Amino acid sequence: MLRILFAEAHRGFRQSASLMLAREPDLEVMAQAGSVSEGRRWMVEGGMDAAIVDVPLLDEYGLELVREMHGANPSIPVLVLTETQDRKRRNDLLEAGAREVLSKGVGYEGVLAAVRRLGESQTGDVRVVFAYEETHLTYRDTLVGAVRAIRPHVAVTAVSLRSLASEVKRLDPHLVVSSRPNTTDPGNRPAWYRLAHEPDEPSEVCIEGKRSSQENPGLDTLIELIDQTEDLIRTGQDPKGC
Structure with missing residues (x-):
């Protein structure tokens, strides 16, 4: 079971996507956040295996949250959802530690496939x-x-x-x-x-x-x-x- 923190500014989309992800037998949305500050609180709480982060979030752009998540636990992969087409911003997010930067235009199935790729990256002998x-x-x-x-x-x-x-x-x-x-x-x-x-x-x-x-x-x-x-x-x- 892959436990996910979902940080997304749009409450309706966040709740709907979390509901659909939670219906998958191998996924669980363990927490939702609408802002960087809420995301930081859940990051300290721990217990997640992966994170989905929307940029921008309500209080900050979200780049620092991605960087902090990666710095605190590089084994937890972060999927960034964004509408931006700016190549520099995408590169900045990847350099900050995002495992993948995904356009919101891919649709739900594209998001689900990306989340499953996060789960496949979780390996370790011990x-x-x-x-x-x-x-x-x-x-x-x-x-x-x-x-x-x-x-x-x-x-x-x-x-x-x-x-x-x-x-x-x-x-x-x-x-x-x-x-x-x-x-x-x-x-x-x-x-x-x-x-x-x-x-x-x-x-x-x-x-x-x-x-x-x-x-x-x-x-x-x-x-x-x-x-x-x-x-x-x-x-x-x-x-x-x-």
Whole structure:
């Protein structure tokens, strides 16, 4: 199921298109936004797999929203809908991180096909979910960016801490990196890295049913844990948590 954020200024079109997309068995419009500010709020909330962004939006053109979405999570593809025929503006949107810039003149079937292409681009051998306290979202987003830069084949998703339980159930990650310990229901225990946000607090790793503590771990420790998780998956083993 591909979960979509739909940011579109025209409320009637946005609601109608969202209704039609939601009727597709493999698609879900998880949120709608009519402005850049609303789009930013949902971006921070997380939980989406792809985004459709109309330009211009009500309060801003939308270029910065595309750039911010791509910067926060490059693995989430962004489809831009626009009426402009200006080649420079289209190039600017692509350079900002849009996966595709589509003319509104293509019709609904064209939009649906483009959305499906976004879903086809979601690949990754290892699924990792990051969640952190809202007071430390910079930590979460910086770690996410570093992992994507070092291990680009890993499917990384950043979510809010309050939605972590539901996102673990939906995404079925192999590894969770969070500031809190594992509180998911028994039977759904991915490998878990409780990464403390204060350097004097111990962090805890739970993988293969074994628990270990670490003091102020570095990025290399996180990458090693991701590599260990990947090795277990490739050899048919379960990188289960505690």
